[in-house]
Amino acid sequence: MALKSPAFSSRIGFILAAAGSAVGVGNIWGFPTQAASNGGGAFLLVYLAMIAILAYPMLVAELTIGRMRQQNPIEALRALSDRPFWRMFGAVSGVIGLLVLSLILSFYAIVSGWLLAFMFAPIAELMGFTTAAQWLTEFSVQRNMVMMILFMLLTIHVVRSGVTDGIERWSRRLMPMLFVLLIVMVAYILTLPGATQGLEMYLKPDFSRVTDPNLIIRAMGQAFFSLSIGVCCMMTYGAYLSRDENLPKTAGWVAGLDSSVAFLAGLLILPAMFAAQELGVVIYDAQGQLLSSDTLVFSVLPAMFHSMGAVGHWVALAFFALMVIAAITSSISMLEAPVNALREETNQPRHKSAWIVGFVIAVVSAVIIYNFEQLFGAVITLTTVYMQPLLALVFGILLTWVLRQHLLLKALSEGAPEMASSLFWKIWPWYVKFICPVLILLVIWRG
Numbered sequence: 001m002a003l004k005s006p007a008f009s010s011r012i013g014f015i016l017a018a019a020g021s022a023v024g025v026g027n028i029w030g031f032p033t034q035a036a037s038n039g040g041g042a043f044l045l046v047y048l049a050m051i052a053i054l055a056y057p058m059l060v061a062e063l064t065i066g067r068m069r070q071q072n073p074i075e076a077l078r079a080l081s082d083r084p085f086w087r088m089f090g091a092v093s094g095v096i097g098l099l100v101l102s103l104i105l106s107f108y109a110i111v112s113g114w115l116l117a118f119m120f121a122p123i124a125e126l127m128g129f130t131t132a133a134q135w136l137t138e139f140s141v142q143r144n145m146v147m148m149i150l151f152m153l154l155t156i157h158v159v160r161s162g163v164t165d166g167i168e169r170w171s172r173r174l175m176p177m178l179f180v181l182l183i184v185m186v187a188y189i190l191t192l193p194g195a196t197q198g199l200e201m202y203l204k205p206d207f208s209r210v211t212d213p214n215l216i217i218r219a220m221g222q223a224f225f226s227l228s229i230g231v232c233c234m235m236t237y238g239a240y241l242s243r244d245e246n247l248p249k250t251a252g253w254v255a256g257l258d259s260s261v262a263f264l265a266g267l268l269i270l271p272a273m274f275a276a277q278e279l280g281v282v283i284y285d286a287q288g289q290l291l292s293s294d295t296l297v298f299s300v301l302p303a304m305f306h307s308m309g310a311v312g313h314w315v316a317l318a319f320f321a322l323m324v325i326a327a328i329t330s331s332i333s334m335l336e337a338p339v340n341a342l343r344e345e346t347n348q349p350r351h352k353s354a355w356i357v358g359f360v361i362a363v364v365s366a367v368i369i370y371n372f373e374q375l376f377g378a379v380i381t382l383t384t385v386y387m388q389p390l391l392a393l394v395f396g397i398l399l400t401w402v403l404r405q406h407l408l409l410k411a412l413s414e415g416a417p418e419m420a421s422s423l424f425w426k427i428w429p430w431y432v433k434f435i436c437p438v439l440i441l442l443v444i445w446r447g
Contacts, residue, residue: 008240012229013168016175018237019257020329022263024176025111027226028326029297031262033268036224036288038215041205044266045101046216050223054439057432058229058392060251061399066238067247068411071099072341073232076239077395078401090402093394097232102357102364104231105334106364107379109155112327113147114298119320122305122313137302141199146342148209152362155331158347160354163240167332174325175257181322182264186271188315194278195271202270221443225384227258228333236337246416249422297323316405334360386444393440400433 003438008014035043069076077090119278124133135143158166189195209215228234241250281303284290301319305312328346335358368375399408408429413419 001364004064008163008237008242011242011250013105013164013172014237014241015246015253015257017167017171017329017333018176018234018254018442019261020171021233021237021333023175023229023258023261023326024228024330025108025115025323025327027258027262027324028265029183029225029269031222033290034218034265035202035266036081036270036273038218039206039209040201040214040270041070041203042207042209042212042225043215044202045205046210046219047223047262048259048365050220051226051255054220054436055227055229056225056251056395057256057428057436058224058440059227059234059255061396061432062229062232062234062392063238063241063247063251064408064411065395066235066401066416067241067243068407070239072239072344073337074236074341074345076235080398081230082152086398086402090398093391093398094232094341096387097230097235097391098341099397100383100391101231101233101334101353102338102361103379105331105366105389106361107376107383108327108334109148109151109365110144110332110369110376111359112151112324112331113144113149115239116151117143117147117315118302119324121361122316122320126313131277137298141369145366146370148365149362151327151331152358152365154328156358158328158332159279159358160351163336170332171329174329177260178260178322178325178329179264180320181325182261182268185315185318185322186264186267189268189275191270192271192275192278194274194276196273198274199267201274202266217250217443220439224389224392224440226241226262227255228330229387230390230395231334232337233333235395236340237333239340239392241415247412247414248416248428265397272304276300276307279304279307281307317378341428389440389444393444394438395435396432396436402427416445 031047035047051230065080066074068071068080070080072094074091074094077094078087081087121136124130124136128162157172160166161169191361224230238247241247273283281300283300302316305316305319308315328394335354338357339350339353340347342357343350346353348356368379409420409425412425418421419425
């Protein structure tokens with residue numbers, strides 16, 4: 001018999017952990033880059049709309065699946081029906097979701113290792129270790145391997161400590177720190193010459209671009225991926241949520257915190273880009289297109305920090321510390337989902353499961369590092385462009401088409417006794433059943 005899942009000790013612990021899962025490198029860097037490439041304020045406006053009409057409803061769906069059974073995604077999806085075919089289909093969907101999530105963590109650990117390296121580099125510079133700083137900022141197999149392993153060890157350390165003593169404890173520490181660092185960095189960047197130009201671009205929407213189909217599709221995709229929909233993270237965290245909690249309201253808090261971080265990141269990155277341009281750093285190519293996001297993170301901003309003199313080392317340290325915090329709050333949720341599934345399905349101790357899953361993912365990361373040109377982009381495209389939205393579509397179908405409606409109402413009514421007569425219940429099930437699949441298929445098609 002599978003072990004019962006652990007639980008968060010408080011609502012705020014869950015909200016901070018779930019928001020931490022949603023807030024990642026893509027949220028802090030991907031959103032501002034998309035905004036800068038797609039009309040600034042117009043993208044922000046459409047993105048917030050997409051959070052409300054697509055990401056939030058699907059977030060409620062995944063949290064509901066997780067809390068109904070309060071076990072890992074394989075068992076949670078299996079338990080949505082008593083028919084043999086749908087039970088098998090649900091279990092297979094859970095396994096595939098966890099495999100896709102592990103693949104995402106395998107490339108995420110590599111990128112996060114780069115962020116660790118760039119965080120350590122200004123420290124090395126300040127201590128006079130110029131050669132070490134150069135090694136940390138130059139692309140190499142050795143640097144990538146060392147930093148990836150270090151990041152995976154940090155993630156394993158948190159996850160092996162459990163939900164309350166590991167994930168919840170560190171989320172309570174790191175999420176407030178992330179907000180403080182973001183606000184301090186925003187306040188500083190806005191004092192630099194050229195920053196107001198980026199601020200105007202970000203907060204003054206060009207309404208003629210709001211109806212641009214390409215902008216709408218990109219905003220929809222960013223909102224979708226921003227909340228970690230479709231890869232079992234939120235389903236796993238939902239299993240740890242008390243039955244006394246109101247799911248729609250709790251999901252609203254998570255979506256709100258995630259959107260707040262994205263908004264603050266835009267206030268940081270867009271003004272920083274134009275401040276960098278003021279200092280002579282190239283942001284756009286010869287055709288007037290914004291340089292790619294990886295170039296911006298690892299070339300443009302470090303060049304701006306370097307041009308700021310001695311204070312630039314401290315600003316660089318703060319910026320990349322912010323990025324590392326965002327990375328670790330997401331990576332612990334990515335590792336937790338397969339670790340808890342292995343723990344419950346095989347009755348393995350948590351610490352052993354954490355080391356087994358962490359080691360396997362690190363090996364996959366190593367394979368990608370040694371075959372970087374062939375595998376890195378391919379793994380990202382397979383998992384995030386195709387598999388993530390497809391899996392979210394499957395999860396939504398299983399919840400609203402396969403699960404009997406009275407059981408769905410019973411699940412949502414836990415923590416919300418008035419659910420049956422609420423406007424949410426009159427709209428949400430049908431919205432997830434019919435509208436969300438169409439929107440998700442649109443994202444897949446355009447992707």
